[in-house]
Amino acid sequence: MRAIYLTFILLLSVFLGGCTLFEKEPDTSVFYAPHADDETLSLGPSILRQIDKGNEIAVVLLSHGEASQSIKKINENLREKNMPPISKEEFGNSRVKEFKKSVGELGVKSENVFVHDLPDGEINENDVMKIMEEMNERFPEARHHALTYNDPHKDHAASGSALKKLVEEGIIQSALYYLPVQEFENLDFDDTYPVPDELTEEYRKSLGAYRVWKPDEGFYRIGYTSVESYFVEAWKYRESRWHR
Template sequence: MRIVYVSLILLLTTLLGACSLFEKEPETSVFYSPHADDETLSLGPSILRQIDKGNEVAVVLLSHGEASQSIKKVNEKLKDKDLPAISKEEFGNSRVKEFKKSLEELGVKPENVYIYDLPDGDIQKEDVMKIMKEMDKRYPDARHHALSYNDPHRDHAASGAALKELADDGTISSALFYLPVQEFENMDYDDTYPVPDSLKDNYKKSLAAYRIWKPEEGLYSIGYTSVKPYFMEAGRYGESRWHK
C-alpha cells in the first residue's frame, strides 16, 4: 500500500509540474513603449503574436521623445526644402503621430492606445510604476510587457525596473521583459516571439510608418531619420526577444 501512495504522490508531482509548464497565457496584454518606435522595433512581433491569438492588446507610450537629437536633421531637411523649422513641441507631437500610425498598422485598437508625457531622457521608475498600476486596474489579470531592466538605455531600463518591482511584490501577476533590437547580440534572453506568417505585411507597414515624409500632415520621417540601422535590423530579425 505504501508503494501505491508513493507512486500517486510522484504522479501528482509530475502532473503539477507539467501544468506549470503549460500555464494558460493571459488573454490581455499591456505593452509599455518608452519612446515612439520601441513599440514596433522591439515589441512589435510580440504585439502581433497576441493579436494573432485573438487576445486584447493595449499599448502605452511613456514619453513624447522631445529630447531626440534627430530634430536637427529634420530641420536641416526642412530648410533644404525651403520649409519652416519645427519646434520641440511640434517634433514631439509628430513622434506621437508616427507611434499611432505604427500601432494602426499593427492592428491595435485606438481605444487601447495610451499617451503619456514623462520627461524624455529622465524617465523615473516611480512615475512608470504609477502608470502601470493604473493599467493594472484598467486591465486586471493582464500580462505586462516592458523593455528589459538590463537595457543600457536609462529610460528603457526604468520601465523594466518598474515592472520588475511590481511583479516581485505581487502587484502584477505576469510580466515579460524585452531586449531592444539594437542589443540582440549583446544581451541574454529566454525565448523569442517571431512575427506570425499571416501578419508579416502588417509588421512591414508598421516599420514603414516611421519613414513617412509629409510635412503638410506633420509627419517628418523622424523614427527612420533617428535610428535607421535599428529599423533595418528589426526587419531582418522579425522577432521579439524576451526574458523573465
C-alpha cells in the same frame, strides 16, 4: 513503469504547488514603449502574436521623445526644402503621430492606445509604476510587457525595473521583459516571438510608419532619420526576444 509513475507524481506535485508550468497565458496584454518606435522595433512581433491569437492588446507610450537629437537633422531637411523648422513640441507631437500610425498598422484598437508625456531622457521608475498600476486596474489579470531592466538605455531600463518591482510586490502577476533590437546580440534572453507569417505585411507597414515624409500633415520621417539601422535590423530578425 516505476519511472513513469514517479514522473507523473512529480508533475502532479508541481501543478498542485502552483508552478507556472501549466499556467494559462493571459488573453489580455499591455505593452509599454518608452519612446515612439520601441513598440514596433522590439515589441511589434510579440504584439502581432497576441493579435493573431485574438487577444486584447493595449499599448502605452511613456514619453513624446522630445530629447532626441534627430530634430537637428529634421530641421536641416526642412530648410533644404525651404520650409520652416519645427519646435521641440512640434517634434514630440510628430513622434506621437508616427507612434499612433505604427500601432494602427499593427492592428491595435485606437481606444487601447495610451500616450503619456514623461520627461524623455529622465523617465522615473516611480512615475512608470504609477502608470502601470493604472493600467493594471484598467486591465486586471493582464500580462504586462516592458523592455528589460538590463537595457543600457536608462529610459528603457526604468520601464523594466518598474514592472519588476510591481511583480515582486505582488501587484502585477504576469510579466515579460524584452530586449531592444539593437541589443539582440549583447543581452541574454529566454525565448522569442516571431512575426506570424500571415501578419508579415502588417509588420512591414508598422515599421514603414516611421519613414513617412509628409510635412503638411505633421510627418517628418523621424524614426528612420534617427535610427535607420535599427529598422533594418528589426526587419531582418522579425522577432521579439524576451526573458522572465
